[in-house]
Amino acid sequence: MSYAYVGCRTTRERNARGKGLKVYEISEATGEWKEIQCLETLPNPSYQAMDLEEKYLYSVHGDNTQVSSYKIEADGTLSALNTIEIGGKNPVFITPDRTNQYMVVAALQGGAVYVIRRNADGSLGEIVHTAHMAGKKEGAISFAHQxxxxxxxxxxxxxxxxxxxxxxxxxxxxxxPEDGSLTQTDCYRGREYDEPRHVSIHPNNRFVYLINEKGNSMTYLSFDDKNGKLKALQVLPTLPDTYTGEGQASASLLSKNGEILIGSNRIHESIVLYRIDQNTGYMKELGYYPTLGLTPRFISFNRDYSLFYAANEDSDTIVEMRLCEETGRMEYTGRIIHTESPVCITFR
Incomplete structure (x- = not known):
């Protein structure tokens, strides 16, 4: 049996309808999603991640300053462990390190990244390192989005x-990993007003794809993983050349083998697909698909990459699709999961 954990927005300020962290049981026979828990939490349990052993789930509380931990029970449901204050406002992303000793959190309005030690019981411990993202003037910040x-x-x-x-x-x-500290090796500056949002990293660890929210574009950068250096090589639009309206690009995601790159577009309410040249890393646009809903803030594959999901935050739907890497085409399976204000899906 597999499970999906769906994070959401819950506050009036976010025009949200979410009720809490939802747990779905996914049938291996039919693929149907069945809600088995809705756990009320602090506001906006938005983005989340599991530890490497998949025993615990960690969730940030968007627009606030807290991060929470949960134990994953044998039946897939969640039990709250603890909540800590990180100080930085609006945590938006969380991920475990390779040793499973720490959880790393990016706070948008906090303008910082926090490295938090994990306790033996899965709960969150103390902050061991903070990396501040400086702004253009003293006291100003750059807004850490991922x-x-x-x-x-x-x-x-x-x-x-x-x-x-x-x-x-x-x-x-x-x-x-000895002390959880971070040492800067490089800094790539994007175009003015592009507002970089999310990156995805190719399986070869040499190609990096950055989606720019306001620039409505995708930037390809090469990565030197010996020295930790980036170099920008290509920029393509995320919107069709015949579309003249507004857009807000959101997420960047690669297929299992790194052959297809996917970006999501809010306002245009679509995903864009690119073919990746496996020798050079350059992108070639393949086409656009409606997400059949409003505000596809989050996109994801399931664990074996057999199915693709677009979470439409403002129409309360998760739309299921299937990617053919060979042809570079998406097809709709017809399955739509109805859940309030979804902004993140974690599969187990």
């Missing part, structure tokens, strides 16, 4: 937005 590892989990990519006072950039850090 903290994600390279394939070897030796380097941490921190994607930041400028929002006028900071820098739109990817800051690369080398991670020291």
């Amino acid at each position: 903290c994600i590892w390279d394939q070897k989990k030796e380097y941490l990519f921190v994607v930041c937005q400028a929002r006028l006072q900071g820098y739109g950039q990817i800051v690369v850090f080398r991670f020291n």
Whole structure:
């Protein structure tokens, strides 16, 4: 049996309808999703991640300053362990390190990344390291929107937005598992007003794909994983050339073998697919698919990459699709999961 954990927005300020962390049991025979738990938590249990052993789930509380831990029970349901204050407002991303000793959190309005020690019982312990993202002036910040590892989990990519006072950039850090510290090795600065949002890293660890929220574009960068250095090589739009309206690009995601790159577009309410040249890393646009809903903030594959999901935050739906890597085409399976204000899905 497999499970899906769905994070959501819950507050009126976010125009949200979410009720809490939801747990779904997914039938191996039919693929149907069955809700087995809705756990009420602190507001906005938005983004989450499991530890490497998949015994515990960790969730950030968007727009606030807390991070929570949960034990995953034998039946897949969640039991709350503890909640800690990190100080930085609006944590938006969380991930475990390669040793499973720490959880790393990016806080958007906090302008920082926090390395938190995990306790033996799975609960969250103390913050052992904080990396601040400086802005253009003293006291200003760059807004940390994602903290994600390279394939070897030796380097941490921190994607930041400028929002006028900071820098739109990817800051690369080398991670020291001995003490949880981060040492900067590089900083790539994007185009002014592009507002970088999320990256995905190719299985070969040499190709990196950055989606830019306001620029509505995808940037390809090469990565030197010996020295922790990035170099930008290509930029393509995430919106069709015949579309003249507004857009807000959201997520960047690669298929299992790294042959297809997918980006999601809010307002245009679509996903865009690109073919990746496996020798050079360059992108070639393949086409666009409606997400059949509003505001596809989050996209994901299931664990074996057999199914693809778009979470439509403002229409309360998760739409299931299937990717053919060979043809580079998506097809709709017809399954739509109805759940309130979904903004993250974690599969187990």
